Amino acid sequence: MGNSASSRYLEIAEALRQSILDGEYPIGARLPSESDLAAHWSASRGTVRQAVGLLASEGLIGSRQGARRVVLRQERRHSFQQLNSFAQWARAMGSEVASRILTRTTRPATAEETARLDIAPGSEVLDVLRLRHLDGEPVLVERTAYTDWVAPAVRALPEDCVSIMDSIAAEAGIVAHYGEHLIDALAAGSEDARLLRVRRGSPLLRQRYLTYTAAGRPIEWTDDRYRAGTVAFSVSNSAAAAPLERHAAPGVAGH
Known part of the structure; x- marks a missing residue:
């Protein structure tokens, strides 16, 4: 249960982030209040507050505490x-x-x-x-x-x-x-x-x-x-093109 609860705020944050990116909440718009978001997601106010706090730490929305936060920018x-x-x-x-x-x-x-x-x-x-x-x-x-x-x-x-x-x-x-x-x-x-x-x-x-x-x-x-x-x-890729290569880091040599 603990893992499910702790990942819930990440799920809400990702959905809000995608809504901002898609323009549902354009720059300058206000997000719904924490109580409205909690009702929409059937989540506690604390979980919603964590999700909103994460977006604020990323600079997507205003960091001032309040019932509603303003969208500052879309993801770069x-x-x-x-x-x-x-x-x-x-x-x-x-x-x-x-x-x-x-x-x-x-x-x-x-x-x-x-x-x-x-x-x-x-x-x-x-x-x-x-x-x-x-x-x-x-x-x-x-x-x-x-x-x-x-x-x-x-x-x-x-x-x-x-x-x-x-x-x-x-x-x-x-x-x-x-x-x-x-x-x-x-x-x-x-x-x-x-x-x-x-x-x-x-x-x-x-x-x-x-x-x-x-x-x-x-x-x-x-x-x-x-x-x-x-x-x-x-990064955009396809099965028909050369695959994206992923390499193991070479330890800490040189750093």
Whole structure:
């Protein structure tokens, strides 16, 4: 019985989340009162309060206590079907995006960067640390290694450049045509926690990806870390297409 009761609020939260996503409760609308939701779901007020609290923690609805909560936004979903920049995706979602380059450092490539970027051992890369905001909240820390032929274009960009990908395409003709993505989760270290305003050890969604030009020349190897609850990634596949691969994490090597 305990497991059934404890999962009940997750079931209610998922149904409400889907209703928000489907537009049944558009941005600015108020959810039914806790008592109305409890009656609809034949659940206790406490169970409904847990479900509503979960959506509030995800930022979908207002966090102020009250009989009815306002829908703040719909879920942010980032699809891999198109290789769009973060800024292009955010604008398409109707979100305001801001970015700041915190550091730009030339250093020797790590063993993983050497392999991913197909460069000679001992080659230098431009290491860029960047913090990105959506609608005024810090959601993403980017750590990117750019190959030496891309580095001058990235060095020339202003600190508040909204999209490095879009800018180097427009100004230097360096266009990303292909991407390979790896997704996992990890705990926030002290630097991530400080930048994203979360507690150390908080869960982060990590996306690492490699981009190439149309000719197959590697451009960047990026380690992106998202604050939990800010972005969902969507993948569409079919039995007729190449299957989605799932790999075991390689332990904690390198982290």
